[in-house]
Amino acid sequence: MTDYHIADVELAAEGKRRILWADRNMPVLTSIRERFSDEEPLKDVRLSACLHVTAETANLMRTLKAGGADVLLCASNPLSTQNDVAASLVEDFGIKTYAVNGEDRETYYDHIRAALDFKPKITLDDGADLVSTLHSDYPEDISGVRCSMEETTTGVIRLEAMAQDGALKIPVVAVNDADTKHLFDNQYGTGQSTVDGIIRATDVLLAGKTFVVGGYGMCGRGLANRARGMGAHVVVTEVEPVRALQAVMDGFKVMSMDDAAIIGDIFCTVTGNTTVLTTQHFEKMKDGALIANSGHFNVEINIEGLEMLANKVNRNVRNYVDEYLFSDGRSVYLLGEGRLINLVAAEGHPADVMDMSFALQALMAEYSMKNDLTPAVHSVPREVDKLVASLKLQTMGIEIDALSDEQETYLNSWEEGT
Ligand code: ADE
Numbered sequence: 001m002t003d004y005h006i007a008d009v010e011l012a013a014e015g016k017r018r019i020l021w022a023d024r025n026m027p028v029l030t031s032i033r034e035r036f037s038d039e040e041p042l043k044d045v046r047l048s049a050c051l052h053v054t055a056e057t058a059n060l061m062r063t064l065k066a067g068g069a070d071v072l073l074c075a076s077n078p079l080s081t082q083n084d085v086a087a088s089l090v091e092d093f094g095i096k097t098y099a100v101n102g103e104d105r106e107t108y109y110d111h112i113r114a115a116l117d118f119k120p121k122i123t124l125d126d127g128a129d130l131v132s133t134l135h136s137d138y139p140e141d142i143s144g145v146r147c148s149m150e151e152t153t154t155g156v157i158r159l160e161a162m163a164q165d166g167a168l169k170i171p172v173v174a175v176n177d178a179d180t181k182h183l184f185d186n187q188y189g190t191g192q193s194t195v196d197g198i199i200r201a202t203d204v205l206l207a208g209k210t211f212v213v214g215g216y217g218m219c220g221r222g223l224a225n226r227a228r229g230m231g232a233h234v235v236v237t238e239v240e241p242v243r244a245l246q247a248v249m250d251g252f253k254v255m256s257m258d259d260a261a262i263i264g265d266i267f268c269t270v271t272g273n274t275t276v277l278t279t280q281h282f283e284k285m286k287d288g289a290l291i292a293n294s295g296h297f298n299v300e301i302n303i304e305g306l307e308m309l310a311n312k313v314n315r316n317v318r319n320y321v322d323e324y325l326f327s328d329g330r331s332v333y334l335l336g337e338g339r340l341i342n343l344v345a346a347e348g349h350p351a352d353v354m355d356m357s358f359a360l361q362a363l364m365a366e367y368s369m370k371n372d373l374t375p376a377v378h379s380v381p382r383e384v385d386k387l388v389a390s391l392k393l394q395t396m397g398i399e400i401d402a403l404s405d406e407q408e409t410y411l412n413s414w415e416e417g418t
């Protein structure tokens with residue numbers, strides 16, 4: 001078997017330019033790469049990663065390889081692969097890569113199987129498809145996996161469900177839950193890149209539009225703020241009362257999706273849950289409504305329901321836009337086939353923010369080789385989180401204060417009051 005499957009190796013030169021451009025905005029990861037090449041903490045470790053194949057991910061792969069690992073990368077989504085990056089990974093960086101933009105479900109899982117046939121000691125996952133396939137189809141190889149790192153909220157939720165069921169047999173690290181990941185990547189990364197994806201797909205003007213955000217987790221928060229910043233009237237829908245209240249006090253209109261469906265011009269789901277937009281909502285939407293998703297899986301919009309309700313579908317009325325026509329003369333437009341619009345129609349989160357997420361991934365891969373973790377979902381240690389924040393501040397040229405001895409004593413005492 002050849003050790004790659006990509007769309008077109010001829011695209012390598014463009015991919016390399018984009019990888020090196022992204023690298024300029026990933027100084028924390030670069031500093032880790034330099035240390036890794038001296039120390040080789042991952043020497044001879046087989047490592048399989050199932051991540052979005054982007055320029056930023058390429059720089060993580062280079063870092064892991066510099067650390068001595070034998071690295072393989074497969075796609076974590078059929079539509080997010082940047083074919084030029086995949087080509088450059090193979091051609092310029094010698095990294096085994098299995099990812100073709102637009103691959104069908106069978107090929108997607110063939111690629112995941114290639115990643116597991118590699119018999120990795122460490123795995124990196126974005127959405128937990130690799131770990132879940134390891135447990136269901138490769139039981140004999142589970143004991144060979146020392147640890148897995150999980151990149152996204154949806155993946156962590158899945159892994160926690162596995163642990164709850166007693167099904168999780170390997171240690172996993174919830175990289176997503178580190179402060180230097182979800183407070184930045186989920187919020188500022190998803191916020192900006194989702195708006196970017198919707199605009200690149202449609203060229204819509206956000207100013208003056210009613211923009212409905214489904215879900216007010218860190219991703220929803222980022223998206224709502226960025227859409228507001230571009231002049232949209234933002235409506236938030238939620239199922240969790242504390243988050244809904246936060247959205248209210250952050251100044252957003254909060255209502256049920258049933259009510260929002262009537263007034264929205266643009267809808268974007270970011271809940272990590274299923275069937276957030278359903279036929280009962282499509283039936284009420286305005287003619288011309290745009291519907292997108294930026295959650296990990298393409299289950300947040302009930303696409304089957306949309307197909308059933310429509311009496312005609314015009315595919316690709318513009319790149320990434322399918323028109324669904326209803327018998328009453330209305331049309332709604334589904335963007336990016338309901339897959340994460342920030343990676344399908346744009347380039348995912350900018351390098352500046354992936355710098356922190358992927359610094360955590362690299363540091364936790366190293367940590368997992370030095371520490372024996374039990375089969376459970378583990379947090380990123382606080383000192384690693386703080387290290388990434390400090391390094392990022394340093395690269396931004398920002399100095400902060402340190403606690404004085406007096407402050408340290410005060411914080412550790414309980415006797416002093418009014
Ligand atoms: N997830 C979101 N944005 C990403 C990016 N640019 N690279 C890899 N994974 C991502």
